[in-house]
Every structure is written in structure tokens, then in C-alpha cells.
Amino acid sequence: MAEVSRDDRAQMIIIGGLIIALGLVAVATILNGLIFSQNLASRGNQLNDDMVVEIKEVTTNESAEAIRYTNKHDPDKTPGDAEDMYDAYFVNYSIAVQNLTATRQVHTSFDRSPNGVWEVAQNQSLDFTDASGSADWGLTTAQDADTVYRMNFTDVSHPGSSNFTVTVDPLTGNDWEMNLTSSEVVVTDGTTTNEFSVSYPITVEVMNGSGSINGSSFDLLSDHIRNQEDYQISFEGGDQVQGKYFVRFDPNTVSIAGSGPCSTGASSTCASSSGRIAGVVHNASIDVNYFDAKVNYTESFDVTEGGDVR
Amino acid sequence: MQVEVDTDQKKIRAQMHTLEGVAAALLVIVASFYATQSITITPTSSSTASKEAESQIRQTAEDVLAQAWANGDLKDAVLNWSTTQNQFRGTGASVYYRGKAPPGDFGDSLKSLFGDEGVAYNIDLRYKQSESGNATGTATQIYLDNGEPTDNAVTARQFVVLHEDDVLGDGTVVNGSNYPVDNIGRNKGLYNVVEVRLTVWRK
Numbered sequence: 001m002a003e004v005s006r007d008d009r010a011q012m013i014i015i016g017g018l019i020i021a022l023g024l025v026a027v028a029t030i031l032n033g034l035i036f037s038q039n040l041a042s043r044g045n046q047l048n049d050d051m052v053v054e055i056k057e058v059t060t061n062e063s064a065e066a067i068r069y070t071n072k073h074d075p076d077k078t079p080g081d082a083e084d085m086y087d088a089y090f091v092n093y094s095i096a097v098q099n100l101t102a103t104r105q106v107h108t109s110f111d112r113s114p115n116g117v118w119e120v121a122q123n124q125s126l127d128f129t130d131a132s133g134s135a136d137w138g139l140t141t142a143q144d145a146d147t148v149y150r151m152n153f154t155d156v157s158h159p160g161s162s163n164f165t166v167t168v169d170p171l172t173g174n175d176w177e178m179n180l181t182s183s184e185v186v187v188t189d190g191t192t193t194n195e196f197s198v199s200y201p202i203t204v205e206v207m208n209g210s211g212s213i214n215g216s217s218f219d220l221l222s223d224h225i226r227n228q229e230d231y232q233i234s235f236e237g238g239d240q241v242q243g244k245y246f247v248r249f250d251p252n253t254v255s256i257a258g259s260g261p262c263s264t265g266a267s268s269t270c271a272s273s274s275g276r277i278a279g280v281v282h283n284a285s286i287d288v289n290y291f292d293a294k295v296n297y298t299e300s301f302d303v304t305e306g307g308d309v310r
Numbered sequence: 311m312q313v314e315v316d317t318d319q320k321k322i323r324a325q326m327h328t329l330e331g332v333a334a335a336l337l338v339i340v341a342s343f344y345a346t347q348s349i350t351i352t353p354t355s356s357s358t359a360s361k362e363a364e365s366q367i368r369q370t371a372e373d374v375l376a377q378a379w380a381n382g383d384l385k386d387a388v389l390n391w392s393t394t395q396n397q398f399r400g401t402g403a404s405v406y407y408r409g410k411a412p413p414g415d416f417g418d419s420l421k422s423l424f425g426d427e428g429v430a431y432n433i434d435l436r437y438k439q440s441e442s443g444n445a446t447g448t449a450t451q452i453y454l455d456n457g458e459p460t461d462n463a464v465t466a467r468q469f470v471v472l473h474e475d476d477v478l479g480d481g482t483v484v485n486g487s488n489y490p491v492d493n494i495g496r497n498k499g500l501y502n503v504v505e506v507r508l509t510v511w512r513k
Binding site for chain 2: 008011012015018019021022025026028029032050051054055061062065066069070075085088089090092093095097099100103104214255
């Protein structure tokens with residue numbers, strides 16, 4: 001009886017060992033299959049993700065291009081025109097992409113809405129303001145015909161830049177003569193280089209648009225003007241004011257050639273009665289929708305003319 | 311009585327042997343299955359290995375397109391068209407490139423990445439056709455032809471947007487009559503969107 005029990009125990013040990021070995025091999029096989037499947041599946045998603053990234057990247061680029069195109073064309077357009085122009089461009093883009101992706105069994109759609117379609121006014125007076133926001137045009141409280149005032153523009157958003165330097169020389173009475181020079185803009189009154197007269201109180205304006213002033217090329221639809229970024233304006237010998245400004249020139253005294261807003265029509269000279277309002281797109285909201293068999297992706301973001309995404 | 315005990319012991323032992331045989335057989339079967347699976351994961355076998363190779367070659371193709379798009383080389387290549395000869399510039403007698411990389415930086419990238427690795431590639435340009443209103447059709451222009459792709463060819467794609475003020479390789483401004491890609495913009499800034507398809511395969 002005792003001999004029989006020992007034999008049975010040995011037999012059971014063998015069977016137990018076999019079952020354990022069998023389990024180990026089975027576990028290894030299952031794990032191997034699982035890991036392999038996961039690896040392949042994640043690779044598939046990566047490829048689809050790449051397509052999403054590509055579409056978002058190209059769409060961002062083209063929305064910025066649409067804004068650039070809108071802002072550079074038709075300088076007399078109204079804000080409504082600008083919105084239509086942007087829409088027409090982007091609709092063409094979205095239809096083309098939809099057509100091309102449809103053959104890949106991918107559905108893409110884009111919703112867009114231009115934000116900040118602003119009137120970049122060029123024939124309006126806007127006050128300088130002090131730090132509290134109150135109108136403050138006073139160059140100085142004490143008019144002194146012997147004092148040379150220098151007005152410095154500082155683009156706060158771009159430290160170190162010197163976009164404008166304006167020198168104001170007081171003359172007799174209420175007339176002032178102003179020299180305005182910068183690396184970007186050269187303004188003349190058509191008779192005397194870099195000089196023109198304005199009436200006191202001084203209204204300093206920088207015109208919006210692209211083209212040239214008396215042969216000097218400029219781009220007054222540049223971002224720092226259009227986006228109404230902060231400028232700090234200081235007067236040497238005068239009061240200090242700072243705030244956000246549209247800076248424009250006196251339309252009666254500035255002659256413009258080229259494709260600037262005032263050049264439209266028969267006369268290339270801006271008259272005070274000229275409609276000098278240009279609609280521009282500041283930024284646009286984009287909704288990207290992307291669907292395929294594995295990916296369901298939607299995202300909304302804002303794009304500026306420079307291609308910045310917010 | 312002793313006979314009955316012996317018979318029971320024999321039965322138990324027989325059952326043990328049977329169980330042992332079954333367990334051993336299962337072990338052999340599972341081990342064989344595992345080994346069979348392992349054998350498929352070899353560099354020379356077809357399915358898994360070719361997927362790995364395809365994945366690598368697809369990634370390379372996507373990278374070269376993305377890089378060329380980002381630095382403008384791809385757009386330059388797409389626009390490298392001669393209006394006088396009505397063909398891509400530098401193709402010789404053909405409208406499109408045959409058996410050689412296109413000139414320019416994009417072509418150089420293709421040559422450096424695929425030239426010495428026994429890899430062939432074709433390039434097609436697919437674009438939306440200009441039809442009335444809401445056209446839905448697309449058309450394809452062959453850009454580079456190196457023959458018929460094999461079954462394991464992979465295709466990478468990249469969108470390139472053309473604008474109405476873009477200039478072709480010969481210096482003329484692109485328009486619907488001097489370039490094979492249609493103008494869908496109709497004076498609205500955007501000319502068309504081209505999908506550049508790079509199909510790559512091992513020879």
C-alpha cells in the first residue's frame with residue numbers, strides 16, 4: 001500500500017509539472033499576441049494622426065494666407081467686403097481639400113468665421129489719450145516758439161524697434177511744421193521733403209494700406225498698426241501721453257502714389273472727402289473636423305495673419 | 311480483497327498515465343503553436359516583416375514630403391513647369407519626369423534618401439478639377455514615373471496649396487491655360503490645392 005502511494009505521488013508531480021509548463025507556454029503565447037496586436041494598432045493610429053496633423057498644419061497656413069490675401073487686396077473694401085473675400089478664399093480651399101480627402105474615405109470639413117473685421121479708418125480723427133483713457137492732445141501746456149519738441153514712438157510690443165521718430169518744431173501762431181521719418185515710412189507733403197504743416201493741436205496720423213508714398217514703399221497694414229498694439233509716445237519737452245493709437249497723416253497734405261487706398265479712382269491725391277476706410281481681417285476662427293474609420297477629430301482655434309494659432 | 315485493491319490501484323495509475331499523456335500532448339501542441347508564431351517574425355518572411363519595412367519606408371516618404379513642404383521645396387517642384395514646352399522643366403522629351411529624380415532641392419532629397427537603397431518611387435499630383443460651381447471631381451497629373459509599383463508599395467501624401475499669384479518655373483504667373491492644374495479660385499486668391507502622392511516600393 002505504501003509503495004503504491006509513492007508511485008501515485010510521483011505521477012502527480014509529473015502531471016503537475018506538465019500543467020505548469022503548459023500554463024507558462026500558454027501565457028507567453030497570449031502575451032506575445034497581445035503585445036503584437038497593440039503594437040500594430042498603435043502604428044495604425046499614428047499614421048492617421050499624421051494625416052490630422054498635416055491637415056491642421058496646412059489649414060492653419062492657408063487661413064493665414066487667406067487673411068494676408070484679403071488684407072492686401074482691394075484697399076477700398078469695406079469690412080463686409082473683407083469678410084466676403086476671406087470667405088471666398090477659404091471656401092475654395094475647404095472644397096478642394098474635401099474633394100481630395102473624400103477619396104481616402106476621410107471626411108473633412110471646415111467652419112470659419114473671420115473675427116475682428118475692423119475698419120482701418122484713414123479719414124477719421126482719433127484722440128491721443130492719456131493713461132486714464134481721456135483725450136489728451138496737448139503736446140505741451142506752455143507753447144514756446146523756441147522749443148523743439150521731439151516726439152518718439154515706441155512700439156511696446158516690439159521692444160527695441162524704432163518705427164517712427166517724429167520731430168515737431170513749433171512755429172509761430174497755430175501752425176506747426178513736422179518732420180516725420182522712419183525706416184518704414186517717409187512722408188512728404190509733395191513740395192518739401194519730409195515736412196508738412198498741420199494745425200495746432202497736432203494731429204498725427206499714419207495711413208493704413210500698402211503701396212508707396214512718393215516712391216517710398218511701405219506697408220501700413222503691418223501687424224503692429226492693424227492689431228492696435230500698444231504704443232508709447234513720449235514728447236521731449238512736452239507732456240507725456242501713452243495709450244493705443246491709430247496714427248495717421250493729414251489727408252489734405254499727403255500725396256500718395258501707388259496702390260494705396262487713396263490711389264483708387266482717377267486721382268492719386270487723397271482728398272479729405274475721400275472714403276478712406278479699409279476693411280481688414282484681424283484673425284479668424286477655424287473649426288477643423290476630421291473623421292475616418294479610426295479617428296474622430298475636431299478642434300477650434302484662431303489664426304492670425306502671421307499664422308499664429310491661439 | 312487483495313485483488314480488488316490491486317485493481318483500484320491499476321485504475322488510478324491508468325488514469326494518471328492518461329492525464330500525463332494528455333498534458334504532454336497539450337504542451338507539445340502549444341509549444342509548437344508558439345514556435346510557429348515565432349517563425350513568422352523573421353526579416354525574410356512576408357506579412358510581418360513587410361509591414362515593418364512598409365512602415366519604415368512610409369515614414370521616410372512622409373518625412374521627405376513634410377520637410378519639402380515646410381521649406382517650400384515641394385511647391386517649387388510642383389510649379390517647375392515650362393509654359394513654352396508644355397511640360398515640367400528638365401524632363402527631356404516627356405511631359406513628366408521618367409526614370410530620374412526631378413531637378414532642385416526636392417529631387418536631391420529623394421535621391422539622397424531613396425537613390426542607393428534599391429527603392430523606386432512615383433509621384434502623382436492630384437487636384438480638384440475646375441468645373442462649374444461645386445465641382446466634385448479630381449484629376450491626376452503624373453509628375454514622375456519610374457514604372458509599375460509592386461504590391462507592397464506605400465504611398466505618402468502632402469497637400470500643397472497654389473495661389474493665383476504663384477510663379478511657374480519659367481517665370482510666368484500660373485493660370486488655368488498654361489499649367490496642367492486647374493484654377494478653381496476664379497480671381498479669389500487661391501488657385502488650387504494639390505495632393506502630392508509619393509508612392510515608394512522596393513525593387
